[in-house]
Amino acid sequence: MSAPSVTAAPPVGAVEPPAKPARNGRRHLLDFNDWQPDELLALLDTAEVMAQVLTRTIKKVPALQGFTVASLFFEDSTRTRLSFERAARAQSADVLTFAAGGSSLKKGESMRDTLRTIDQLQVDLYVVRHAAAGAPHQLARWTDAAIVNAGDGRHAHPTQALLDAYTFRAARREATGTVEPGAAAFRGQRLAIVGDIGHSRVARSNIDLFTALGAEVVLCGPATLVPPEFRSWHGVSVTNRLEEAVEGAAGVMALRLQKERMAAGLLPSVTEYVARYQLTERVMRLAAPGAVVMHPGPMNRDVEIESALADGPTSVIERQVGNGVPVRMAVLYTLLVGRR
Numbered sequence: 001m002s003a004p005s006v007t008a009a010p011p012v013g014a015v016e017p018p019a020k021p022a023r024n025g026r027r028h029l030l031d032f033n034d035w036q037p038d039e040l041l042a043l044l045d046t047a048e049v050m051a052q053v054l055t056r057t058i059k060k061v062p063a064l065q066g067f068t069v070a071s072l073f074f075e076d077s078t079r080t081r082l083s084f085e086r087a088a089r090a091q092s093a094d095v096l097t098f099a100a101g102g103s104s105l106k107k108g109e110s111m112r113d114t115l116r117t118i119d120q121l122q123v124d125l126y127v128v129r130h131a132a133a134g135a136p137h138q139l140a141r142w143t144d145a146a147i148v149n150a151g152d153g154r155h156a157h158p159t160q161a162l163l164d165a166y167t168f169r170a171a172r173r174e175a176t177g178t179v180e181p182g183a184a185a186f187r188g189q190r191l192a193i194v195g196d197i198g199h200s201r202v203a204r205s206n207i208d209l210f211t212a213l214g215a216e217v218v219l220c221g222p223a224t225l226v227p228p229e230f231r232s233w234h235g236v237s238v239t240n241r242l243e244e245a246v247e248g249a250a251g252v253m254a255l256r257l258q259k260e261r262m263a264a265g266l267l268p269s270v271t272e273y274v275a276r277y278q279l280t281e282r283v284m285r286l287a288a289p290g291a292v293v294m295h296p297g298p299m300n301r302d303v304e305i306e307s308a309l310a311d312g313p314t315s316v317i318e319r320q321v322g323n324g325v326p327v328r329m330a331v332l333y334t335l336l337v338g339r340r
């Protein structure tokens with residue numbers, strides 16, 4: 001079998017729709033391209049129900065009994081892989097774990113043959129992470145199973161954005177003491193995303209999700225890390241001044257400064273980046289009352305975010321990780337049970 005290379009997959013922003021569209025409900029979660037706001041809000045609301053399950057003495061329901069979920073990670077992960085596996089097991093699904101490093105890919109097996117081999121183990125849903133943008137879309141053309149994108153190159157990381165939005169909504173409800181229905185929790189709210197926007201799949205998925213729900217997104221970083229194309233995106237503004245980005249924001253998200261960007265000459269020095277773009281307790285005083293500090297992780301403490309701020313009372317960084325479980329439970333449930 002000759003396998004198309006994933007590097008030949010469609011580029012960012014030009015991915016083809018899956019070859020096999022949904023029959024009864026959604027088949028895949030690859031990105032938010034064709035998802036409607038009411039579907040996205042339904043996922044967040046389902047996650048709230050799942051969070052209740054996780055407060056019980058026995059944190060397990062039989063909802064996905066008889067289903068098999070395989071995590072297919074071609075790139076490193078701590079949070080995403082473990083929380084997907086936890087989410088599947090909490091619903092009684094069987095879980096298979098594949099890591100590229102210990103697989104027959106090392107012996108030259110193609111990605112397509114690897115997928116079709118694992119398909120023989122009767123997998124219902126694959127959770128896929130890959131360094132190449134479009135890889136999960138390519139896999140969706142090769143299998144009848146559902147695919148969830150767990151991060152592909154710089155293209156998308158939809159479940160990270162969903163858990164970010166879920167955490168933001170919960171924290172804002174606590175701060176304001178109100179539970180607004182539907183998209184009202186997001187409408188008119190300002191989310192600032194600071195750092196390496198150009199290379200960030202987390203930034204792209206958060207822009208798509210928050211703007212779809214009616215929020216305003218402001219992007220901030222040095223010009224080399226915030227490509228000008230974002231200026232034309234609906235609901236998005238760009239600034240190179242951190243204070244301007246943070247002012248009035250209800251949520252501020254710092255992104256990891258990827259060391260390889262330094263090597264590529266996109267930044268003159270880490271010291272200069274820290275001086276101009278590090279998220280600190282001082283700059284957060286400009287944010288809206290009750291504003292939350294987020295980071296998708298992993299963090300470089302005292303580089304993109306001041307360590308004291310990351311551990312402080314306005315930080316929801318650890319809550320983001322914890323909320324990954326109910327949010328991913330909701331995604332698995334919606335795709336698997338919705339298809340039945």
Ligand code: CP
Pocket residue numbers: 076077078079080081151160296297298
């Ligand atoms: N945020 C995130 O995707 O983390 P991991 O790389 O640890 O999965």
